[in-house]
Structure formats: structure tokens, C-alpha cells
Amino acid sequence: MSAAVPETAEPPHVPVLLDAILTLCAPVQGVWLDGTFGAGGHSRGLLDAGADRVIALDRDPNAFKMAVDWADAYGGRLKLVEGTFSDLDRHADFGLEGVVLDLGVSSMQLDQAERGFSFQADGPLDMRMSGSGRSAADIVGGASEAVLADILFHYGEERSARSIARAIVNRRKEAPIETTRVLARIIEAVLPRQKRGASHPATRTFQALRIAVNDEFTQLAAGLEAAERALRPGGWLAVVSFHSLEDRVVKRFFQERSGRGGRASRHRPESPLREPRFVAANKAVFPSAAEVARNPRARSARLRLGRRTDASAGPADRSRLGLPREILP
Numbered sequence: 376m377s378a379a380v381p382e383t384a385e386p387p388h389v390p391v392l393l394d395a396i397l398t399l400c401a402p403v404q405g406v407w408l409d410g411t412f413g414a415g416g417h418s419r420g421l422l423d424a425g426a427d428r429v430i431a432l433d434r435d436p437n438a439f440k441m442a443v444d445w446a447d448a449y450g451g452r453l454k455l456v457e458g459t460f461s462d463l464d465r466h467a468d469f470g471l472e473g474v475v476l477d478l479g480v481s482s483m484q485l486d487q488a489e490r491g492f493s494f495q496a497d498g499p500l501d502m503r504m505s506g507s508g509r510s511a512a513d514i515v516g517g518a519s520e521a522v523l524a525d526i527l528f529h530y531g532e533e534r535s536a537r538s539i540a541r542a543i544v545n546r547r548k549e550a551p552i553e554t555t556r557v558l559a560r561i562i563e564a565v566l567p568r569q570k571r572g573a574s575h576p577a578t579r580t581f582q583a584l585r586i587a588v589n590d591e592f593t594q595l596a597a598g599l600e601a602a603e604r605a606l607r608p609g610g611w612l613a614v615v616s617f618h619s620l621e622d623r624v625v626k627r628f629f630q631e632r633s634g635r636g637g638r639a640s641r642h643r644p645e646s647p648l649r650e651p652r653f654v655a656a657n658k659a660v661f662p663s664a665a666e667v668a669r670n671p672r673a674r675s676a677r678l679r680l681g682r683r684t685d686a687s688a689g690p691a692d693r694s695r696l697g698l699p700r701e702i703l704p
């Protein structure tokens with residue numbers, strides 16, 4: 376194994392729950408796939424801990440630009456691929472030792488005002504991780520009031536979804552809503568300033584729009600299934616999520632695939648016990664107080680881990696995964 380590559384001066388994005396993954400999956404070896412490369416923190420951590428190779432995917436081509444300084448030092452051990460994790464098994468036609476998905480957006484994406492992910496900086500209302508397809512401005516400008524309300528409610532758990540949707544529609548009759556600042560102002564006018572320490576009133580709306588723009592729940596369900604196909608028996612699936620909607624899907628996936636499906640609702644029959652595809656703990660792993668102090672972005676993170684069995688892969692019953700319903704065609 377080659378020596379660890381030295382740290383860059385200031386990592387642009389601090390990897391969340393990396394130590395927990397490395398400890399719980401030790402000894403780290405074989406070929407891993409990092410489905411959310413970002414600034415490469417998890418990929419580097421896995422390589423430095425002993426993975427033979429890492430195949431690293433990101434749907435954002437900008438992510439790889441930052442890796443030019445250090446990726447070469449790993450030689451052929453790190454392969455960077457622009458793509459989505461929904462079909463991650465296309466990139467590995469052999470059994471992987473592990474798959475890591477660190478969901479959501481990176482600090483770099485949030486910090487670049489021109490990407491439009493953050494209400495804290497003014498920029499175009501974009502939010503497309505890949506830079507192509509329908510932008511947040513397209514949705515805010517074109518969706519009906521009912522669809523907007525559904526997006527905010529189902530993807531952002533925004534209780535004032537209807538009032539915000541109405542305010543958006545009223546405002547866009549006057550002028551198109553094209554920037555993050557204009558949208559944030561509209562939301563601030565609907566939701567009076569909240570208590571000290573509470574999140575900004577635009578947080579849930581921005582989360583919801585980002586999820587809709589990037590079709591994040593379809594990606595997640597497909598990515599979990601693709602990981603099941605790609606892992607060798609004994610291989611690890613590690614998923615770090617940042618909000619309860621995401622975590623619910625990951626938790627239900629592991630329950631369903633480890634034969635602990637239970638009932639999707641009171642009205643549905645219990646999941647028939649089948650050959651488990653994963654062995655997974657029911658409990659999530661949370662960052663330590665020290666990690667949160669070092670990296671405040673970690674505070675809402677949780678990690679779920681499962682280990683692949685030798686049962687053959689198959690599609691999950693998506694109706695049991697607690698996926699919010701699809702809103703945009």
C-alpha cells in the first residue's frame with residue numbers, strides 16, 4: 376500500500392462520520408465505491424485506511440476540479456467518474472467491498488453563490504448539482520401553486536407550504552423570481568422571524584426545491600438498490616444522511632432488505648420474511664460531540680450501515696421505503 380498523501384492546507388469540506396465508517400468497517404480493504412465524491416474526504420480516508428482502490432462518482436463535474444491537486448498522488452488507486460449513484464453498479468462489474476453515500480450538497484456547492492443552493496448568499500436560483508436539466512427558477516416560475524405547496528410540504532416538511540406557495544405565485548405575477556435573495560425575502564415576509572437559534576425560515580423551502588431539482592429521492596432509492604447489486608457478500612453499505620426524510624428511506628431500506636420489513640402502514644400486510652440481502656443494525660450512528668464541535672455541519676448527520684449477505688439481489692418494494700410521493704413529472 377502506498378503512503379498517505381499529505382493533507383491540503385484547508386479542506387474545503389470536512390468529511391462527516393468518516394472515522395466511524397473506517398472504524399466500523401475495519402479492516403478497510405478491497406475496492407470501494409464512493410458515490411458522492413464532493414471534496415473527496417471519504418475517498419481519501421478509505422484509500423489512506425487501506426482500500427486497494429476507490430471508484431469515485433459525483434454528478435457535479437466541478438467536484439473533480441478541486442481534486443486535481445492531490446488525486447494523481449494516488450495513481451491508479453483512485454478513479455474519478457462523472458455520474459449519478461442511481462446506477463452505480465454500472466461502474467463495477469465485480470463484487471465491491473464497500474459503498475459510501477454521503478448524501479446532500481457539499482460545502483463547496485453551498486459556498487458558491489452562483490450555484491444558487493444557499494439563501495445566505497445572493498445568486499441565481501439554480502440548485503442543479505449536475506448543471507443541467509430543470510433549475511429551481513424553472514420550478515418556482517412554472518409550477519402551479521398546488522404543486523409548489525406539495526413540493527414544500529413533502530420534501531421540506533414546511534408547515535406553511537400553502538402560504539409560501541401563494542406568496543410565490545402572487546409575486547411572480549409581478550416579476551420573475553430569479554435569485555436566491557428574492558425567494559428568501561418572499562419567505563421571510565410570510566414567516567415572521569423565528570426564535571433565536573431556530574433555523575432560518577427559508578431553510579425548509581430551499582431544501583425542498585433542491586430535492587425536487589435533483590430528484591433526490593428517486594436517486595436515493597435507486598442508489599440503494601444499485602449498491603445491493605454491486606456489493607460482494609460481506610461488503611459494506613454506509614449511508615450518511617442529513618435530514619429525517621432521507622434517513623427514513625435508508626432505515627426502511629435496511630429493515631426491508633434484512634427481512635425486518637414490518638408493515639408499511641396499518642392497512643398493509645406485514646412484509647413476508649424473505650432471504651435477507653443485508654445484515655443491518657436497527658440503530659443509527661451519530662457524530663460525537665467532538666466531531667460536531669470540529670465540524671458543525673455534522674450536527675444533523677447520521678450513519679446507517681449494512682453488510683451484504685450472499686442472497687441474490689433484487690428490486691426493493693419501494694412502497695415500503697417511506698419515500699415522499701413523486702410530485703414533478
Ligand SMILES: C[S@@+](CC[C@H](N)C(=O)[O-])C[C@H]1O[C@@H](n2cnc3c(N)ncnc32)[C@H](O)[C@@H]1O
Binds near residue numbers: 389411413432478479
Ligand atoms: C455531502 S457531499 C459529499 C462530500 C464528500 N463525502 C467529502 O467528504 O468531501 C455530496 C456530494 O454528492 C454529490 N451528489 C449528490 N447526489 C448525487 C447523486 N445522486 N449521484 C452522484 N453524486 C451526487 C453532490 O454533487 C456532492 O458533491
